Amino acid sequence: MQFALNELADRLVVPADLISVHRDDPARSRSRRYQSIRYGAFLLTYGPFERFFNRLIELHGGPSQGLSLTTDKLRSTFEQRLAVPNLTNSWKARVRVAPGTHSRDMRWRWIYLNGSALRDYLLDARRLRNLLAHGADPSDAENSSMTLYVRRAGGGHSVTLMWAEGFLQAAQDLASITARRLAGDDIALPDWPQPVRSGVSARLPEAPYQ
Numbered sequence: 001m002q003f004a005l006n007e008l009a010d011r012l013v014v015p016a017d018l019i020s021v022h023r024d025d026p027a028r029s030r031s032r033r034y035q036s037i038r039y040g041a042f043l044l045t046y047g048p049f050e051r052f053f054n055r056l057i058e059l060h061g062g063p064s065q066g067l068s069l070t071t072d073k074l075r076s077t078f079e080q081r082l083a084v085p086n087l088t089n090s091w092k093a094r095v096r097v098a099p100g101t102h103s104r105d106m107r108w109r110w111i112y113l114n115g116s117a118l119r120d121y122l123l124d125a126r127r128l129r130n131l132l133a134h135g136a137d138p139s140d141a142e143n144s145s146m147t148l149y150v151r152r153a154g155g156g157h158s159v160t161l162m163w164a165e166g167f168l169q170a171a172q173d174l175a176s177i178t179a180r181r182l183a184g185d186d187i188a189l190p191d192w193p194q195p196v197r198s199g200v201s202a203r204l205p206e207a208p209y210q
Helices: 002-011 013-024 037-059 071-082 115-133 161-183
Strands: 092-097 109-114
Touching (some): 002 013, 002 037, 002 161, 037 115, 037 161, 092 115, 092 161, 109 115
Antiparallel strands (some): 092 109
16 A cells, blocks of 8 residues: 555656646746646646556556546445445545636635545546547546536637646545555555645645545
8 A cells, every 4th residue: 555655646746747847937838838738747647546546456466457537436346356345435635626616706716526526527537538548639528527617719628737736636635535544544645746836726725634
């Protein structure tokens, strides 16, 4: 367990750095090529996060790949392989959400997601990963969780840097909760990498696993 946690923390340094690079110079970050960093930050979070759960199954004698990042699949697999029932039922994560359904102003607020809302959020992330991996248009991403930005011009949804930042945080929260569920509260959580933050971004709510 400790190995899998530390491995994930190491892998998440790069996406955290990418978000920080994007924010280093506000004028430069408006350039189209810097806006593309959001997709890299998301993909470099998604892969290691999914790998974390596959690694846990592997360490308990199961296959090292093939486990998708959905709450239903994770819950059933961990019950079957590790005899851990209802793994995802207690999950709760901090994410950033687009103005609208979850926020009454025009800022990307931090909120907690759990239950069916978190299930939909992870499904949206999985579908977005598949779009990017197969060269499809990311604006076609689904928005079942109502956390993505709805584009006014041209339709579709926009994956922003703030959304990618929220996904990075959600990965850390859910990995921490899972580790404590499997190994107990005394397990040493990593010093999770964090991007440069200010304003609303810096108003991170309390960790859901404290």
